[in-house]
Amino acid sequence: MDEVALRSLTPGVLAVLVRRGADFAAAEDAVQEALLEAVRVWPDDPPREPRAWLITVAWRRFLDATRSEAARRRREEAVEEEPAPGPGPAVDDTLRLYFLCAHPSLTPSSAVALTLRAVGGLTTRQIAEAYLVPEATMAQRISRAKRTVADVRLDQPGDVATVLRVLYLVFNEGHSGDVDLAVEAIRLTRQLAAGVAPDHPGWPEVAGLLALMLLHHARRPARTAPDGARVPLAEQDRRRWDTAAIAEGVEILQAALARDRLGELQAQAAVAALHADAPSTEETDWVQVVEWYDELLRLAESPVVRLNRAVAVGHADGPRAGLAALAALDETLPRHTAAAAYLHERAGDLAIAAGLYAEAARRASDLAERGHLVRQAARLHGRAGA
Incomplete structure (x- = not known):
């Protein structure tokens, strides 16, 4: 059994020990000992029920440790007798x-x-x-x-x-x-x-998070250039996106939205799905993107959402409308200056945009983002000069 498969059994085994009365720290130690034993024994003698084997060995390790402590009697009153091996719930x-x-x-x-x-x-x-x-x-x-x-x-x-x-x-x-x-x-x-059962009130948001992760992760191969430079969404080679992950994310999101219990994560995933579905930045359904940002603001007020909405408005209704929406926000908000630079560039204000990109680069704490902003400023300085 490979490392990932072995790790996938860990939470269930640990949870069984905690449910039986083991305190968290002792249970975790016992499970780790069982995992080490599994790595040693399983290659030559693999069990038919790996999870049941781990539960049995971990429980024995916990009982051994419990009996060796000064508080043996008090703690053994809280634990059960060793149960028969079995997968268990x-x-x-x-x-x-x-x-x-x-x-x-x-x-x-x-x-x-x-x-x-x-x-x-x-x-x-x-x-x-x-x-x-x-x-x-x-x-x-x-x-x-x-x-x-x-x-x-x-x-x-x-x-x-x-x-x-x-x-x-x-x-x-x-x-x-x-x-x-x-x-x-x-x-x-x-x-x-x-x-989490599909009829659980929290299931749509669990599904929304999974969809959001898949949709964002699908674009990961195209986010970085061979030299490590960050590639913005508009410049990414969409042929490098993971179409299978996008399809799965959209399917999961649709199932969540069908429950009619909209939450923040589902709304974020809907925005990500619209970006993933578009052949290019210009062909993105920006009107729908703005509508989903409006839903996000209805669910929870957020300056970051308002900033992203302003950029989306700049695509849906024109860069001047986007700049007007941006003007209502605090200029110290992270990425505010970069967003202003982007919208000014779209409006044709190249000299202003170049200066704003340079200012945003000075403020950026992330090295990859700073490098991207510096390159944007240099590019526009060259175009403005020409």
């Missing part, structure tokens, strides 16, 4: 683990780290590399998160929206080290979508 237990790792008492960064460790099955080293921090720092962060949720009882329904925010944070981290967090986030969101 998977969905409910795994969902409980999602909710535990995204508990409101955790900071967003701690919730992400704990989710990757407990639900994703990644090692502390892999998570540390993905976040470009020392392994010891990440180990401390995960340990604190475990202690925070150690005594949390999940006797109430969890908040699906909190879980989705955590998974979206994971997705947006991208790729660093030997783990692609965008791919990992899609895998975990698929797992969550499989565990």
Whole structure:
């Protein structure tokens, strides 16, 4: 069994131990020991029921550790006798683990780290590399998160929206080290979508997030030039987009929208679907894009959405209309200057646009974005001079 398949079993096994009475930290340690044993034993003697094998071994490791502690009697009163091996229920237990790792008492960064460790099955080293921090720092962060949720009882329904925010944070981290967090986030969101019943009130937003991830990830191969430079949407080679991922994302989104319980993630996915469906930037249905941004603003006020809407208005109703919409926003808003530069360029104000691109480059904190803005400024300076 490969590493990804083995990791996919981790949350279900860990959740079973927690449900049986193990505290989170001890259960997680026991599961890690079981995984190490699986790596050692399975190549020569693979089990018929891998998940049941892991549950049995992890539970024995937990009981052994429990009996060796000074608080043996108190803790053994809370645990059951070892059950007969068997696959056991998977969905409910795994969902409980999602909710535990995204508990409101955790900071967003701690919730992400704990989710990757407990639900994703990644090692502390892999998570540390993905976040470009020392392994010891990440180990401390995960340990604190475990202690925070150690005594949390999940006797109430969890908040699906909190879980989705955590998974979206994971997705947006991208790729660093030997783990692609965008791919990992899609895998975990698929797992969550499989565990939430379609009649659950939160299912449309779970499906909306999965669709949004697939639609954004489909454009990833075209987002970067061979030299590492960022390629904006208008200049991307759409032949490099993953059409299968786009088709799947659109299908999932349509199923979610059919439930008639619109949420922010579904609306964001609808905008992404319109971009993915268009043969070019100019052929995009910008009127519909503006309408979906209006829906997003109705669901939750956001300056970032208003900025993106202004750019869409610049396409749907002309750059002057877009600049008028942009003028109503705070100029210190991230990417405001870059958006103004783009709209001025579309309006033919090349000298103004070049200056704004240069100013936006000075403000940019991301090196790839800064490089793109500098190139835009240089390009327009040349055209204005000519």
